[in-house]
Amino acid sequence: MKTRVALASLMFVTFLPSQAFSAISLSWADDSDISATQKGTIGQMLASETEAPPLALSPDEVTLSEKGDGPLEIQILRMDHDAWTPVSGLELKSPTFENLSFRTDADGKTSLPGCLNSGGDVNWTAELSNEKFKIARSSHENYSIHFGTPCHGTAEIRFKSETNAGQVLGIWQVAQHAHDKLKEAVRMDFWKARLNFIWPAQADYYMFGEVHLTRGDHWDVIGHEMGHGIYDMAKIGAFGGGQHKIDECYSPELALSEGWASFFSAWVTLDLADADAHFEFMVPRRAPIRIENVPLDVCRGERNEWRVSSFFWDLVDLHADGETSTESFARIWNTLLNKNVSKTSAARVQLEKAGFDAALMATVWDLNF
DSSP: OOOOEEETOOOOOOSSSOOOOOOTOOOBBOTTTOOOOOOHHHHHHHHOOOOOOEEEEESSSEOOOOOOOEEEEEEEEEEEETTEEESSSSSSOTTTTTOOEEEOOOSSSEEEEGGGGGOOEEEEEEEEESSEEEEEEEEEEOOOOEEEEEEEEEEEEEEEESSHHHHHHHHHHHHHHHHHHHHHHHHHHTOSSSSSEOOOOOOOETTTTEESSOOSSSSHHHHHHHHHHHHHTTTOOOOOOEEOOSOOOOHHHHHHHHHHHHHHHHHHSTTTOTTTEESSSSSSSTSSSSSOOOOOSHHHSTTTTHHHHHHHHHHHOOOOOSOOOOOOHHHHHHHHHOOOOOSHHHHHHHHTTTOHHHHHHHHHHHHHO
């Protein structure tokens, strides 16, 4: 979450600093509560980002094994919460294999059965870009990963979490995982334009089809800002302006757009059965932000984003906490797609019209609002 700006139906700014401008309503949204990493004024943020890392990035560790005469197997991993996690969806290319690419699978692995025929070492490049999204330093400066391997054996390519390359791949991991979950759950017709992730930025916000991020290792903030882009492309609902803090009440439009973005981030990454599902990095003054167990001092009603995100979460989660709803994300999505609902109560009306159990909806609503 950050500060946002709704610029027509297709753009919504989410500036972390102090203000966000809406070309429609001329209202301002203060989203500085979400993160403590913003720097400077909005004008400074829009004029320039932060210190530029190199566009060609290298691994932090490469472990090679040239055993046997079998095919080359590559695995790409990134450190996340003290564990090496696979980086999937990368397209590896090399001049050695003209017109061919090798995509890393769910385990971060790819195999090259024909490599032995080429002989010598192989230089690899992976562009951080595909038809749906890219990770870039600016709109026209794309990141890429470069490394070399032998032509047989195994190669384990590792990235730490906080290095330049590690943060870029951290954004990639969240975006790829979100894309894969959406593709498995719903039709992808809504995703008509590439979503650009710009890092490093002076603040966390979404605008003009671009997600700007201050850090690549804060998964929940990445998911939240991406959520704004998905919400925008799918025309789920309204955006809103005005001051807001996650534990206070403000306009129902702003609460819906912010709350849905957090719900999306939760759906992408958190365990639906987690009895204490929570965010880790968002809103440092209140962290961890518990989406399953909202603190009692949080303002009640649909004008609060924290409770909006918890409402949607309760509809899909698998943990019984006074409600037993286990609706699918897909059913909620298909109901709200292209509806441009004005507030959460309007979303509830649409869901009940689509056949959601009215009594269960009332229970979930009362628990949260």
